[in-house]
Amino acid sequence: MDEKKTVRAVAIDYKAVLHGPGRAHEGIAELLRWLDQRDVAWVLLTNDPMDAKSALAAAGLPEPALHLCRDDIPDKAKRGNKAWLEAVADRLGLRMNQLILIGTSQFDWYTGIHAGVVHIHARWASRLGAKITSLMSDEPSDVIELLKYFLLHEPRWAFRLDDEDRAFAIRSMLPFNARFPRGGGRTFTIKDIFTYENTVKVGDEDARDVLMLHLLCAAYLDGALPGQSFFCVYPSSTPAKGNPQLAGFLDRAKNMTGSSYKEDLLERVVQAPDTSLERYKRSVGQSTGRDISIAAQARTVRVNPAYKKKIIGKTVIVFDDFTTEGKSLEWARNLLSEAGAARVIALTIGKYPSRHTVYQLRPGVTIDPFTTNDIPLTHFQTTTGPGGAEEGPSAVLTTAMEHFAAAAEGAVEPQAPEAAPDRMAHPAPRPVPAGTRSPMTAYKIARQRHLADMLTHLQQHAYPLVWRGEYLVPTGETTTTALWWIALPGQVEQWYDTSEAERLVSGICLAVGIIWEPVAAPGGATQLAEALARMEQRRQA
Known part of the structure; x- marks a missing residue:
């Protein structure tokens, strides 16, 4: 083996x-x-x-x-x-x-x-x-x-805990203050994304997606992402608020290994103190005296009763942005195990260096996982576990971020010859696929119209390119594909498929300061509306 x-x-x-x-x-x-x-x-x-x-x-x-x-x-x-x-x-x-x-x-x-x-x-x-x-x-x-x-990299973690006796595992990917390059001499921290909820682009990629994909891949390689599990996010301190940065990715990534995302599996039914804010106030001598022990979690978080039968025998993977001493993760384990889950795995983006504390209910203490539980801290046995936060995959992720930033910068404008011809009438450098071609006089899907609109805008207002579109039915095929003929300044005309043209246009927009993103497949009206909404959010940020 x-x-x-x-x-x-x-x-x-x-x-x-x-x-x-x-x-x-x-x-x-x-x-x-x-x-x-x-x-x-x-x-x-x-x-x-x-x-x-x-x-x-x-x-x-x-x-x-x-x-x-x-x-x-x-x-x-x-x-x-x-x-x-x-x-x-x-x-x-x-x-x-x-x-x-x-x-x-x-x-x-x-x-x-x-x-x-x-x-x-x-x-x-x-x-x-x-x-x-x-x-x-x-x-x-x-x-x-x-x-x-x-x-192709062995998984590395800032913090890990394996507790087979309690069928519980924790994997925290990075130290809380991890910082990465985003191109152009700029950097970002993981708190920029997961605490302050900023959208950070690294080249053409969303930095959140890169980080989350690495977390899931590392967990998969480490045996901590078993198939057909339940995914859920530990709820924020405010009922029904959720965690949009985690939830937005997990809703798309749930079937990476055939799992299900259950956004309402864990519920915050009563407002709780913001533990991060309370810790900060204590550190500057402004403590409010509010309870932020695990007892505060017990009084406010429960398992949704709708899952009474569904959760039995399942592996549940609980995602959270950061963990400090582990109160939230430990309460999640207590709840889910009591509800019948066979195994609980906690995955977090970041780890503060405090020592993890194990919380177990004392003998004779019982809870109802499907409602809130007003139990004091004294009803828990505590054991101080390992602490610290290692570098995890910081070096690997730095290399990945540098790659994505460089790929976008390199796609902006290929090296032009010194003397540019007046007209771009040269044959394409690569052979045109054989088949029946026709002018692109109308666009068959919203994705193509969105790309064509930006090419026209760049041509008329921002960047002196020349372009035209064609539809091609390749020889022996029945499916139509799009060819985009684009000539950059000083370049001969070249054909691109839709994905190649989108990458080129994204790079040019980045260089000239235009907020634009391609429409995701399948490229219909719904995907166009989602792309436009994200672009508007970035303009307002």
């Missing part, structure tokens, strides 16, 4: 590898070579038996470490059954959390969910209409980026 806590194998559906007989998807050869150079196995999954070695060789691709078809799966289980990935892990001598799956269909998504394995939908091979909420990659290079910065 390979003991490394990193991804050791990538299982790939054959449709994400081969575009047709003897034809590999663009960028897939580079991905497979990159995996081989890092001793990460790749596994080919097909429904029907095939001569994989010959088919891949015809496309100029290497042989996989393992090829499995339905005949190789116990009981010939259909795709969607976890037996596919169990077979991969068994054949390669790996744990399930050392695998990731790259799929092209909803059934691949189900396979990952049922196995508790991270699933990535290959949008370069399938623009799936069904709602898939796993991770998405527009091109194979995105998978390289995900592995390089999130899944």
Whole structure:
């Protein structure tokens, strides 16, 4: 058994590898070579038996470490059954959390969910209409980026606690004052995001999403993100307020390993003192004397009674932004365990250096987890545990932030030749895909209209580019795709697909001080409205 806590194998559906007989998807050869150079196995999954070695060789691709078809799966289980990935892990001598799956269909998504394995939908091979909420990659290079910065590093924590006797674990990612670069000589702290609720962009990425993705990936590699768990956020001191920074990401990330986000699982039903504010007041001699012990949590937080039957036997993963001495996390464990949860895992972004305190109810003391409990501090047995906060993955995350910042800065304007021609009438540097082309006189989806509107605005008011759009039906295909022809100052005209054009435009907007972001897939009116709302929030910030 390979003991490394990193991804050791990538299982790939054959449709994400081969575009047709003897034809590999663009960028897939580079991905497979990159995996081989890092001793990460790749596994080919097909429904029907095939001569994989010959088919891949015809496309100029290497042989996989393992090829499995339905005949190789116990009981010939259909795709969607976890037996596919169990077979991969068994054949390669790996744990399930050392695998990731790259799929092209909803059934691949189900396979990952049922196995508790991270699933990535290959949008370069399938623009799936069904709602898939796993991770998405527009091109194979995105998978390289995900592995390089999130899944090929051993998980490191600022603080960790494993208490098997209480079926409880804590993982805190960073020290509370961790600071990272965001490009242009600027920096940010994790408190800027999770305490002050600022939106921080690092290149084209939301820094919150980068931090949260790292937290989830590290927990996955560490065995602290089991599939089909309940996710919840420990409630803030004000009833019904919630934690928008955590909740906003978890609502999208819940199916990364097939879990469910239950935003109302833990409820604050009575206003409680803000522990951070009270600690600060005490530190400057302005204490209000308000109770901020675990007893204050007991009087104000409960498990939602709607989950009485649903929570029994489940693993519950409780997210919080910061932990100090652990009162909130310990009360969550007491509540959830009493409600019937089999295991409780607490994941936090930051850790203050105070020592963690273990709180257990004294013998004979009982609580009702589905209501608030007016019990004094003396009803708890306390044990002082480990303290401090190490650096965690600060160095790895610094490298990732520098990469995202540099990628956006580098995309702003490619190096121009000294003498620019009067007209950009040169042929494109790369061959145009074969197929039937037509002018883009009307936009088929809101995503394309949003991109075209900004290209026109840049052209007329901010940046001297030249652009036009076409629709292409590739030879042998029935699905229409968009081609964006763009010429930057001093550059020949070049075609871009929609994702490439969006990255280019995002970089230009960043350089000229325009707030703009692309519309997320599938790119309809709803996604456009969400993007416009986020842009307006950033303008007002």
